[in-house]
Amino acid sequence: MAGHRFTAEVEWAIDGDFARNAYSRRHVWRFDGGLEIAASAAPGIVPLPYSDEAAIDPEEAFVAAVSSCHMMSFLHVARRANVDVAGYRDAAFGELNRVAPGRMAITRVVLRPEIALAGVEKPDPASLADLHEKAHEICFIANSVNCEISVEPGPLHLVAR
Numbered sequence: 001m002a003g004h005r006f007t008a009e010v011e012w013a014i015d016g017d018f019a020r021n022a023y024s025r026r027h028v029w030r031f032d033g034g035l036e037i038a039a040s041a042a043p044g045i046v047p048l049p050y051s052d053e054a055a056i057d058p059e060e061a062f063v064a065a066v067s068s069c070h071m072m073s074f075l076h077v078a079r080r081a082n083v084d085v086a087g088y089r090d091a092a093f094g095e096l097n098r099v100a101p102g103r104m105a106i107t108r109v110v111l112r113p114e115i116a117l118a119g120v121e122k123p124d125p126a127s128l129a130d131l132h133e134k135a136h137e138i139c140f141i142a143n144s145v146n147c148e149i150s151v152e153p154g155p156l157h158l159v160a161r
Helices: 058-080 125-138
Strands: 009-011 027-030 036-039 085-090 093-100 103-111 113-118 148-151 156-159
Touching: 058 085, 058 093, 058 103, 058 113, 058 125, 058 148, 085 156, 125 148
Parallel strands: 103 148, 113 156
Antiparallel strands: 009 027, 027 036, 085 113, 093 103
C-alpha cells in the first residue's frame, strides 16, 4: 500500500555571476494549496547580498517543521487524555554543526512549548511530561530525522473559557 504523498515546488533563476559565486540564492517555494514562500540561504551561511534575510531558509523551515509536528501530536494526545488545551506557543531553535569534513547538519532541535490550559487547576507536571513524550513518539517529522530533539516546556498558563 502506498503512503501519503506530499509535494513542493522549488524554483530559482540566475541573478548574478554564477561562475564567480556571486549570485543570489533567493528562490521560491510553492505548495499545493497555492501558498508561495520566499526562500533563501541563511545569511549566516551565504553572506548578503547573495542571501535574503527576509526570506525563510531551509534550516528555519526544518526547525519549524519539527516544532509544528510536535505541537499537532501534543494536541492530539492531550485531547485524547481529556486535557483541555487553549493555546500553544513554541520558541524552538536548532543547532547547525559540522559533522564531518565538508559536512554540516542540524544536530539538535530544542522545543520550548508554553501551553495554556483551560481550567482552574494545574495538572501534574509528570502527566504533562508524559504527554510530550507520547507526542514525540508519534510525531511524523521526529520519526523521520536523526538529530537530537529535546522538549524543555516553558511556563504553563491557565485560562478561563
